[in-house]
Amino acid sequence: MVLTKISEMLNQFSPANLKIANYILGNYSEIGFISVEDLSNHSGVSKASVVRFARIVGYSGFDELKKAIQSELRKKLSPYEKIAITDLDRRSLQKQLEELSRNEINNLRKTLDSLTPEEAIKWVEAIIEAQHIYLAGFGATRFVISLLSYALATFQSKPLWMLTGSVSDFSPRVKHMESKDLLIIMTFPPYSKEFEYVVSVARKKGTKILLACDSPQCPVFPYAYSAVICESNSLLLNNSFVGPIALIQIISNFLLLREKKTGMKEMKEIWNVELEGYKYIAKEGGEEE
Structure with missing residues (x-):
């Protein structure tokens, strides 16, 4: 889990990375839905620092870190909540099939x-x-x-x-x-x-x-x-x-x-x-x- 990984690395972070880590740990449910700019402003560090932080904790960049957090947040939602917040129903049938298939392929790969x-x-x-x-x-x-x-x-x-x-x-x-x-x-x-x-x-x-x-x-x-x-x-x-x-x-x-x-x-x-x-x-x- 992202939270566990960040918590285990707290003693290794620089002051800038520690600010980012503390904000993520304290506002985890929001991180999956904010931008690099938002996290940069909330943490009081540069956008480049946010990107470097994501790489330090094992992701290619902030987008991949955010997707990992989104995935973990979805697991905590009930089916009713997942259906309520999804935008899949507003996409074409082809896009729905692609997204659902991609998710299952990812499950299989992992x-x-x-x-x-x-x-x-x-x-x-x-x-x-x-x-x-x-x-x-x-x-x-x-x-x-x-x-x-x-x-x-x-x-x-x-x-x-x-x-x-x-x-x-x-x-x-x-x-x-x-x-x-x-x-x-x-x-x-x-x-x-x-x-x-x-x-x-x-x-x-x-x-x-x-x-x-x-x-x-x-x-x-x-x-x-x-x-x-x-x-x-x-x-x-x-x-x-x-x-x-x-x-x-x-x-x-x-x-x-x-x-x-x-x-x-x-x-x-x-x-x-x-x-x-x-x-x-x-x-x-x-x-x-």
Whole structure:
């Protein structure tokens, strides 16, 4: 986050840069919508100093810094507020499509940048080594992580448990967690208390945790064995799930490549079961002979 980056660098700034930093930290919600001239006047420094400040904190210029802040501010807005302030509806259909597509491409690019080979290997090896696998997702995220559950069930045979709903729904399952098990969790703002509770149980049991989330500011980020940041910026909705779905696709394929023989065996068994199922359904009335 821009705020975090600036806060961590406060002791390194020159007097001019410190003035800019303090103004940004104190008026963060305004910065995404003001000009270089405005920030220069409010901070009491030159426009050139503002541009240099943006570069010092890791951006090509003030425009890129401002866009990063705008992106973070949008994440804090409700869908109603996003719709209320957008000007997309005043643009042509072609421009709307271009802007929406550009946003999702950016989500995908940032997610893939976060997924290093080292982290991918951690995920694959943790899945292979696990005795049982628990997959947790709440709200809309439960539909996304169910894709991973389906993929894992397709080419491996170890038990899978979906954790979703209320505490009373998943407590009979989490009580069986052990240190040899694995918890895979996906969570995006607004974070639910249920997922924090699931993670607290996993920590007590010594269960390894794989996390897909939107930011290091996620409440359980420090407790993950491996965490992949999935950019989830949506121009109009709470979250975009392009990044998380891409992560699921890549990890599933990585796993299949690592466990090729096992995957082929499991998928062949599924194919045979499906053939038997279709034969059964094709029978008149679906009755046994």
